[in-house]
Amino acid sequence: MILFPTAKINIGLRITGLRDDGFHNIESVLYPVPLWDVVEFSDSGKFSLQLYGRKVPGRPEDNILMKAWELLHRRFSVPEVSVALLKNIPPGSGLGGGSSDAAFFLKGMNDYFQLQLPMKVLVDLALQLGSDVPFFLSNKPVLVTGRGQHQVPVSLHLAGYWLLLVWPRIVLSTTEMFAGIKINPAGASLMQGLQLPTEQWGTVFRNDFEELAFTKYPVLKKIKEQLLHSGAAFASMTGSGSALYGLFQHKPDASLFEKWGTVYLLRIP
Numbered sequence: 001m002i003l004f005p006t007a008k009i010n011i012g013l014r015i016t017g018l019r020d021d022g023f024h025n026i027e028s029v030l031y032p033v034p035l036w037d038v039v040e041f042s043d044s045g046k047f048s049l050q051l052y053g054r055k056v057p058g059r060p061e062d063n064i065l066m067k068a069w070e071l072l073h074r075r076f077s078v079p080e081v082s083v084a085l086l087k088n089i090p091p092g093s094g095l096g097g098g099s100s101d102a103a104f105f106l107k108g109m110n111d112y113f114q115l116q117l118p119m120k121v122l123v124d125l126a127l128q129l130g131s132d133v134p135f136f137l138s139n140k141p142v143l144v145t146g147r148g149q150h151q152v153p154v155s156l157h158l159a160g161y162w163l164l165l166v167w168p169r170i171v172l173s174t175t176e177m178f179a180g181i182k183i184n185p186a187g188a189s190l191m192q193g194l195q196l197p198t199e200q201w202g203t204v205f206r207n208d209f210e211e212l213a214f215t216k217y218p219v220l221k222k223i224k225e226q227l228l229h230s231g232a233a234f235a236s237m238t239g240s241g242s243a244l245y246g247l248f249q250h251k252p253d254a255s256l257f258e259k260w261g262t263v264y265l266l267r268i269p
Contacts, residue, residue, distance in 0.1 A: 001042070003108045005100035006139060007035040007089045008132070009163070009238045009245050011156075012190045012205035015181050016145075023131065023147045024178055029154060029190055029205075030096075030132075031141045033163055034266050037089050037101055039065070041108065044082035047073075053087035056098075057171065064102045064129055071125055072106070078113050090262065092171030094209075094239025096136065102129045103136030123149060132239075143191055156194055158268045162248040164232070166223050168261035170242040177209055177240040184208050198233040198247060205236065213241045220244060223260055230256060 011029040019025055037053075049066050056063065065083055072078045083105075089097030103126055110117050117125075119137065126133035131148035142151040193204030214221040220237065223244045227235035230253065232246030246252070254265040 001040070001108050001112050003039040003104040004036045005039060005089075005097070005104040005136065006032045007095040007097060007100065008032050008135065009236075010094070010207060011201070011234075011236070012193065013207040013209065013239070014184050014187050014190070015178075015208045016185050016187075017183055019147065024181070024183075025146055026131070026148065027143070027145050027187075027190055029141065029143050029156065029194065030135045031156065031158065032136075032139045033095075033165075034269060035089055035095065035165070035264055037097055038086040039083065039101055039105055039108070041081045041083045041105070041112075044080050047080040048082045050082075050084045051087060052084065054090060056085075056087055056091050064098045065105055068102045068105050068125075068129055069109070071128060072109055072115075075125070076113075076115055076117075078109060078115070081109075090167045090169075090243065092173070093167050093243035094172070094237065094241045095165070095167075095243050096132050096239060099130045099132035100136040100139075102126065103133045103139075106133075107137060152191075154191070154194060158247065161198075161233075161268045162251050163264075163266045163268055164227065164246045164248060164252050164254060164257070165243055165264040165266065166227070166245070166257045166260055166262075167243040167264075168217075168219055168223065170217055170220075170261075172213060172241045174240045177212060180212050181208060182211070201234040205234070207237045209240045210237050213237060217242065219260065223257065226256065 013028040017025040141156040227246035235246040
């Protein structure tokens with residue numbers, strides 16, 4: 001079976017509190033975007049994982065796909081499989097590639113082995129792998145709260161916009177970013193903010209990780225400023241970084257950003 005896990009962007013990201021379980025409560029709008037990894041798996045006498053494409057930090061045995069298989073194997077006795085991951089979504093960029101790989105793999109294994117697991121069970125499994133993983137099970141625009149397990153569909157259609165993604169090849173540790181974040185319990189309603197024209201989103205939507213990331217890496221702030229200067233209706237860092245994006249109504253000049261790292265120019269379908 002071949003799967004194509006997508007990336008995502010965060011439109012606003014507030015860290016609203018520290019939970020009793022040690023995780024943080026968040027509030028964010030997540031939107032899937034057309035940038036893909038490729039995951040292929042097939043029956044095998046022994047579990048194996050082969051990695052291709054972009055280098056994934058850490059040991060292969062710690063990869064989230066292996067953790068996902070081990071979870072399914074323990075809970076539902078799924079057989080061994082041979083897995084290949086072609087990594088295209090940059091790791092440590094805030095684009096959710098690892099979480100998406102895990103969610104698509106859970107869904108794919110559920111279908112392939114006809115486990116018939118309901119969505120509630122899949123969400124429970126996803127949360128054991130990461131806070132962003134449940135979003136990719138539905139892979140539709142949502143407002144997420146709690147750890148990410150509470151999702152409310154939103155009527156948000158960005159079809160036709162140009163999305164300019166800039167990844168300055170800086171890998172930010174999600175754990176370290178959360179350790180240094182300031183709690184922001186108050187703020188404008190993100191749901192209400194979606195009613196505003198895109199050009200006014202900057203008055204409501206803010207990524208709470210930006211202050212910390214921009215202080216540590218001033219180049220990130222420069223990239224955001226250049227996105228807005230180039231005509232982006234809205235620009236932001238996504239997730240805990242380090243990728244930044246701009247939403248444009250007209251095709252921007254992506255070459256202006258190539259000096260800062262890897263650039264993706266995508267048309268949102």
